Amino acid sequence: MAGGACIRKGSYINEIMPEGFCDCWNGDDEMEPGNPDCGCGEELGIVEWRWAAPKRAPKWVELYEDQKQVVFHPLYSSGTAIVKGNKALETNRHYYWEVKMLTQPYGTDIMVGLGSQEVGESFRDYTSYLGGNEHSFGLSYTGAICKNARVVEDCPGFCKGTIIGVMVDMFLGTLEFYLNREPQGLVFTGLGRHKTWYPMVCSTAAQSSLRLTYASSWTTSLLINAAKVLAASVTGRLLFNNLPPGLAATMKKEFWIPLRSGGMLDKELAKVERHIRARIKDRRW
Known part of the structure; x- marks a missing residue:
């Protein structure tokens, strides 16, 4: 499948700067992952799924730390790389997961979001893929929240150290993004029950890295x-x-x-x- 692109109509200047959640991975005195003094959530040890290794053996993605940490384009960038979770979301369950940005984002785009089984693994184009078509939703580091190839909302975005949260209610079919555990004021509705959805991240930036720090789910009750x-x-x-x-x-x-x-x-x-x-x-x- 060809890649999509999330396009912003007109100009927008975000006056609110993105912030990191804590000092983990953000300086010379970085804490170890899972340090209880941080409060990132990783110290709870709750990760119900991991990132899936691409079906082929590409040079654009490497996985570390029990498949929780993703490094995109470890040598050089040649387009857009996409990684999805190794478990599909189940009907009638509530999901929440958090991803921490470990490097300073730059370039065309780095995104966190949700995508269906139709989404591929990589594209030669440099594009804001998640939310660039009907098969995905995405939150960009620039602050754009994307659906169906357009920006439907703007938020502060994220930087090194920011925790990006994704909450999905598969019973009601809703999706909501969080930054540093604060909801961003937009709830997507109408997630198709006929589609199989996966957590996803994508990047065009060389040596960019994100880490899954928390992932849990609950049966609707x-x-x-x-x-x-x-x-x-x-x-x-x-x-x-x-x-x-x-x-x-x-x-x-x-x-x-x-x-x-x-x-x-x-x-x-x-x-x-x-x-x-x-x-x-x-x-x-």
């Missing part, structure tokens, strides 16, 4: 839906923080992303929580 609704409210978040330690540990492990994010930044939630606790302490409530 009333418990999952209730956890998401609870996490989306400040009251629910405060209740979660006051759970008995054993139950709280189980909830963190099993429902990490809906309880970690809840549609708000952790620092904003912490600020609200401190304010509420201060008012309770002063008996103003």
Whole structure:
């Protein structure tokens, strides 16, 4: 299949600069992967799938660290390379995975997203492939969120050290992108149930590298839906923080992303929580 291209109509200048999540892989004193002091999520050791080695033996992709780390174009770039997950997404499951950008992105494009079985492995063209046709969706390092060969939303994008999250609800057929665990305000709907979908990343840049740090899934259930609704409210978040330690540990492990994010930044939630606790302490409530 020929490659597609995500094209931005008109001009757009993103005034919000991308940020890294932490100092891992981002300086002379880099932490080891899985360091519990980082908080990247890799320290949890939850990775339900890996990146799949290309069917042929190309020179444009190498896999490391138990197939979690991808290095694109290790010698030189000759087009667009695509890597997909080694497991297809199953119907009636919720998925969330995170990829950390290990090198400074540059060039035509580096993208994280979702694609169907129709997507190939490489193209000679230098293109923004994911989201360049009806068979894929993509988030570019430039901030473009792409579908059907057009930019449908712009966000800050990502740089070295940024955590890019992808949440897919295969029961409802929805897709949402996260940057450093903050949702980017756009939810794609109508993922075709007749298609087989895979996690995907692509790059045109020589020696660019990304690492899968967290990947989990949950069967659709009333418990999952209730956890998401609870996490989306400040009251629910405060209740979660006051759970008995054993139950709280189980909830963190099993429902990490809906309880970690809840549609708000952790620092904003912490600020609200401190304010509420201060008012309770002063008996103003």
